[in-house]
Amino acid sequence: MQMHDAKRVEIMIEAVMERRLTELLEAAEVTGYTILPVSGGSGRSGLWSREGQVSRAGGMIAVVCLIRPERLEKLLETVFEVVDRHIGVVSVSDTKVLRAERF
Amino acid sequence: MQMHDAKRVEIMIEAVMERRLTELLEAAEVTGYTILPVSGGSGRSGLWSREGQVSRAGGMIAVVCLIRPERLEKLLETVFEVVDRHIGVVSVSDTKVLRAERF
Amino acid sequence: MQMHDAKRVEIMIEAVMERRLTELLEAAEVTGYTILPVSGGSGRSGLWSREGQVSRAGGMIAVVCLIRPERLEKLLETVFEVVDRHIGVVSVSDTKVLRAERF
Amino acid sequence: MDAILTLAAQNLLSPMILSFALGMAAALARSDLSFPEAVAKGMSLYLLFAIGFKGGVSVSDHGLDGGLLAALTVGVALSAALPFLAFGLLRALTPLPITDAASVAAHYGSISIVTFVTASTVLDAQGIFHEGYMVAVAAAMEAPAILSALWLISRLNGPGAREDRGALLREILLNGSIVLLVGAFLIGWVTGEEGQREIDAFITAPFKGVLCLFLLDMGLVAGRGLRAARQKGAGGDVLAPGVLAFGVLMPLLGAAAGAAAGWALGLSAGGVALLMVLCASASYIAVPAAMRVALPQANPAISLTLALGITFPFNLVLGIPLYLAVANVLIGG
Amino acid sequence: MDAILTLAAQNLLSPMILSFALGMAAALARSDLSFPEAVAKGMSLYLLFAIGFKGGVSVSDHGLDGGLLAALTVGVALSAALPFLAFGLLRALTPLPITDAASVAAHYGSISIVTFVTASTVLDAQGIFHEGYMVAVAAAMEAPAILSALWLISRLNGPGAREDRGALLREILLNGSIVLLVGAFLIGWVTGEEGQREIDAFITAPFKGVLCLFLLDMGLVAGRGLRAARQKGAGGDVLAPGVLAFGVLMPLLGAAAGAAAGWALGLSAGGVALLMVLCASASYIAVPAAMRVALPQANPAISLTLALGITFPFNLVLGIPLYLAVANVLIGG
Amino acid sequence: MDAILTLAAQNLLSPMILSFALGMAAALARSDLSFPEAVAKGMSLYLLFAIGFKGGVSVSDHGLDGGLLAALTVGVALSAALPFLAFGLLRALTPLPITDAASVAAHYGSISIVTFVTASTVLDAQGIFHEGYMVAVAAAMEAPAILSALWLISRLNGPGAREDRGALLREILLNGSIVLLVGAFLIGWVTGEEGQREIDAFITAPFKGVLCLFLLDMGLVAGRGLRAARQKGAGGDVLAPGVLAFGVLMPLLGAAAGAAAGWALGLSAGGVALLMVLCASASYIAVPAAMRVALPQANPAISLTLALGITFPFNLVLGIPLYLAVANVLIGG
C-alpha cells in the first residue's frame, strides 16, 4: 500500500492552553490535529492526577499532529510560542501516512 | 535489553466504526491493539469536541497496533477497507518492542 | 528550530500497576512521564472495555516517557521488573524533542 | 389564540426553556461552560429509563385500550413516510446534494426523545392525560426513517453502499436508546404502581430538575454547533435561507401529519399532542450515528445543526405550546 | 415452601431484578447500550456512602447490643476460612490449575457489596429488622480471603511472588470501597438520627432507583463477560459443567456457614439473612484488582465470569429469597 | 463564647465536615479512594446551578431591598482590594518571590464557592435569613482579584506578559462557573417560587447530600495535595511556618474586612456572615486556571495547597461558626 513520509508531532501541554494552541495551529494552516485526554503525569513540577479535580488548571492534554515534512518548521515555531512560557513537552517522530492528499 | 523491530500503526477513526474495525483486525489475525479515547480535534470537516455529547456520532478513537513488520501490509489493507470511505487518518512508525514473542 | 535526539517509550500496562510502575520510574530518576487513559483493547487474553466498569482490574493505561537515549537502558530494566510478570507491551521509538534541557 | 400565547409565554419562562437558552447563550458567547461527556450520557440514561418506566406504569394502570398496536403501526408508518416528504421539501427549498438531503430526511423522519420528554413534562405539569404507550411509539419511530432514507439513496444513486444491510438494521434496532426505552417501558408495565412506588423518589421527583440540566447541556452543544457552522464552511449551507426555512417548515408539516394520524387513532388530546411532537422533531442521537455508518459521504454538520440548532429550539419554545393548542381544538380536550 | 416461592416470584418481578435482566439481555443481544465508566463509579460511590451511613445511623439508634465486636470477629474468620472450602470444592469439581483455583477462592471468601445492598433493600421493603453493624461486618469481610488465598498459593507453589506482602496488605485494607464504607458507617454512627435527617432526601429516597440503574449496568457488564467467555477460549473453562456447578454450589455452602455463624451469634432473622448473603456472594470489585497485583498469572476472566456471570445473578434472583426464608425458619422471625 | 463553641462543635460533627475529614484522612493514608473527574465536575455543576437558582428565587420572593447594586459594587471593590492586603502580608511573612506572592494574592482576593455553599447550608439549617442576592455577589467577586494581581505584577516586574489582556479578561468573565452561577440566579429570579416548586425536589432536597459527597472529594484532593507538598520540593514552601500562618491569618483579616463592609451595607446577620465567608475564602477552581494562563511562571502548587489544604478546612471547621457568631454580635441577629 502506498505510504508517504510525514512527521508526527506530539505536544503535551496544559489543558488551559488548549484554545490558544489550536487557534495558533489553525492560523499556521495546519490541516488537522487530534486531542487526547491525559489522566496524570509527572515532571519537574511534581506529580499530578485528574482524579476528582474540578478546575481545568493542573491538567494536560496531548495534541497529535500529522503533517508533511516541509511544514514542520513552521508548525514548531508556532507551537513554540505557546510552549515556551508554559509547562509542556514537544516531540517529533518520522512516520508514514496513507492518503497523503489529506495532509 | 533485547529489542525487536516492529511497526506502530496508529489509526484515528470515527467512534461509530469501532466494532467494524476491530472485527476486521481480528479477522486479519492481528494479535493485539489498544484503544485510546479522543476528546476533540480538527480536520477538513471542521472542529469537534466530545464535551457534553450524547450521540456516538461526531467522535473519534485512536487505535494503536504494534505488529511485526512482515504483517504490516496485510493490516493496512484491512484497515483501508474501513478508512477508505470514512473519516480517519492512519500513520505507521518504526519502533522496537520488548518481548517479541507476544506479537 | 533546534531539536535533540530522544527516545519515546510507550508502556501499555494494567491500571492496577500504575503506582508501582511510577514509583519505580521515579526511583530510576526518570524526569517525566505522561499517563493516558485507555478505553479498551484486545490481546492474547481477549477483548476488554472500560464501559460500565467499577473495578480497577481489567483496565490498562498508557504511559509515555520521553528520555535521552543514554538513559534508555536503565529505564527499560526498571520497567521490565513490572511488565515481566504482568500483562503489558512496551515499545521504543526514535524521536526528537524541543528544549532538551528538560529531559 | 390568546390561550396559545399565554401557554407560549408560560412555556417560555419555565426553568427548562430558560436553561436551554442559558446554554445556548453561553456557547455563543464562547464561555467555557461545559458538561463532561460522561455526565451528559448519564443524564440521558436517567431520562430514558424514567420516561420509559413511567410510560409502562401508566399502561399497567389504564390498560391498553386496544390502542398500542394500532399506534405502533401508525408510528412506524409515519416514521417511514416522513423522510420522503422531507426529501422532497429539501430538494425544492435547498441546493443540498442527494446524499445530504437523504441524510437530513432520515433525521426528520425519526424523533427527538428529549423533545418528547419535555412535552410530556409540560402535559404532566398541566395535568393533561396522555396515553402511557406513547413512549413505546416513540421508540418504534426511531429506526424506520433510517431505512427509508437508505432506500431513497439506493434508488437514486445506485447500490453504492458496501455496508451489510442486515448488520446495520440489527444495529439500529438494538441501539442503546431504543433498548433502554423499551426495556424500561416493559419493566414499568410488569411492575406497575407497586414498582413505581418503590423507585418514585428517584424517577419522578427529581425528573424535571435533571431535565433542566440536560437542556442546559443541549443548549451548549447546539450553540457550539451554530457557532461552528457560522465560522467554517463545513456546515455553512445550514444558515442559507432555504435550509433555515426547512428547519421550521418541516416540523409544522410533520406535526400536521401527526395530528391527522392521532385523530384517526382516536388518541386523547395529550396523546395527539405527543404524536405531533414526535413527527415534528428530528433525531440528533441515534440517527446521526447510523448515518455515519451507512452514509459516510453525507456531511454530518448539516443534519446536526439543523436538527439541534434550528428545529429543536423551535419545537421547544413555540412548537410544543402550538401543537398542544391544536390538539386541544381537534379533540376538544 | 409456598412462602419462599411467593417471595421468589415477588423478588423476580421487582424493578431491581428486572433491571439486571434487561442489562444482561441487552449485552447478550449485542446492543450498544452502555454506561460510561465514570457514571458507574459515581453510582457505586453513592451506594457505598449511603449504605455505610445508614448502617451507622442504625447502630446509633439501636445501640450495639454488644454484638459488633463478636460479629466482626466471626465475619473475619468466615472470610478467612471460606477460601479453603472454595479451593477444595474447585479442585474436586474442576480441572482448574492451582493458581486459578486459589484466585477464584479469594473471590468467594470475600463479599459482593451490591448483593449485600440489594438484600438490605429487600429486607427494608418488607420491614424486616437487621443489625445496622452488618455493614461494618461486610467491610471487614472484604480482605481476609485475599490473604488466605495467597497463603494457600505460597504453601502449594512455593514463595513465588516477589510482591512485598506488607505493601499489598496495606493496599487491600485501604482499598477505596472499604475506606468509604467504614468511613460512612462512622459518620452515620457519630451524627446519628440528626445527621440522617439532614441528608435523608439524598441517601434514602432515591436509593432504590439508583440501585436499579446500577444493577442494569451490572447486567450489561455480566452479559458482556458471558458473551466473551462463550466466544473466546480465554474464560471458556467457565462454562464447563464443573465450573458452573461450583458457581451455584459454593454460594449455598457459604450461606449455610453464614447461617450457622449468624445463629451462634444470636443475630436477628434479618441479620442472619445478611450474613448468609455475605458468605454466599463473591467479590468482583476489590478482589479482582488485588489478584491482578498479587497473582498476575491467574486468568482474571475465570473468576470474573463466575462471580459476576453466575453467582451474582443466582444470589440476586434465587439466593436472597431462599436465605431469607431459611433465616426466618432458623430464628423464627 | 459558649455559643460559638457549641456551634463549632455542632458544625464539627455535621455529616458535611465529617465527609471532608474522611476524604482528607483517606488521601493522607494513601487509600486509592477517588472520584472520577467527570463525577466531581457533575457535582460542582449541580451545586452551582442549585445555589444560583435558589438565590434568584429568594430575590424574587423578598425583593432586592435596593441592596443588590450596592452589594455588588462593594463585593467587586473587596475582591479588587484584598489581593493588595494578601500580597503585603505574604511579603512580610514569607520568602515567596513576587510572582508567586501575586498569584497567591489573586486566589485570596477571589472566593471559594464551595465554602460559600457550605456556609449557606449551615445558615439554612439554623433558619437564619440571608439575602438571596449574595450569590450574585459571590459571582461578581470571582474575577476582580485576578486583575489586581496582574496589575501588581506588571507594576513590579514590568510588562512581561505577552498575553492579550482583553482576551484574558473576556475569558475570566465568561468562566463556566461564573456564567452558570449568574445564569441560574437569573432563571431563579425570573421563574420565582413557581419555578422553584417545579424543580425543588431536585435542587433542594438532595442538595446537602450531594454537598457531603463533594466535600468528600474535596478532602481527597486536598489531602493528596498536602501529601505531595510534603514529599516533593515542588510546593514544599507551603509547609513553612510563615506560609501556614498566612493561610490562617489571611482569612481572618478578609473576614474582618467583610464584616465591616457588610455592616456598612446594612445586610442581615446572615448576609454579613456570608460576605465574611466570601472575603475569607480563597479560590481553587477559577483563579488557578486563570493564573496558569496569565502567570505561567508562578508555581501552582503553592496557591493550591494553601487555598485547598489550609484555608479551606480552616474556614469549613472553625471559620464559618466564628464568622456567624461575629455577624450575630455585630447585627444583633
Ligand SMILES: Nc1ncnc2c1ncn2[C@@H]1O[C@H](COP(=O)(O)O)[C@@H](O)[C@H]1O
Ligand atoms: N520526559 C517526559 N516524558 C513525557 N511527559 C513528560 C515529560 N516531562 C514532562 N512531561 C509531562 O509534562 C508535565 C509537566 O512537566 P514539567 O514541566 O516537567 O513539570 C508532566 O507532568 C508530564 O505530564
Ligand SMILES: Nc1ncnc2c1ncn2[C@@H]1O[C@H](COP(=O)(O)O)[C@@H](O)[C@H]1O
Ligand atoms: N493531520 C492530522 N493529524 C492528526 N489528526 C488528524 C489529522 N487530520 C485529521 N485528523 C483527525 O481526524 C478527524 C477527521 O479529519 P477530517 O476527515 O480531515 O475532517 C479530525 O477531526 C482529527 O481528529
Ligand SMILES: Nc1ncnc2c1ncn2[C@@H]1O[C@H](COP(=O)(O)O)[C@@H](O)[C@H]1O
Ligand atoms: N500488539 C499490540 N498492540 C497494541 N496493544 C496491545 C498489543 N498486544 C496487547 N496490547 C494491549 O495489551 C493488553 C493485554 O495484552 P495481552 O497480554 O496480549 O492480553 C491488550 O488488551 C491491549 O490493550
Ligand code: NA
Ligand atoms: Na420526526
Ligand code: NA
Ligand atoms: Na463470600
Ligand code: NA
Ligand atoms: Na476571598
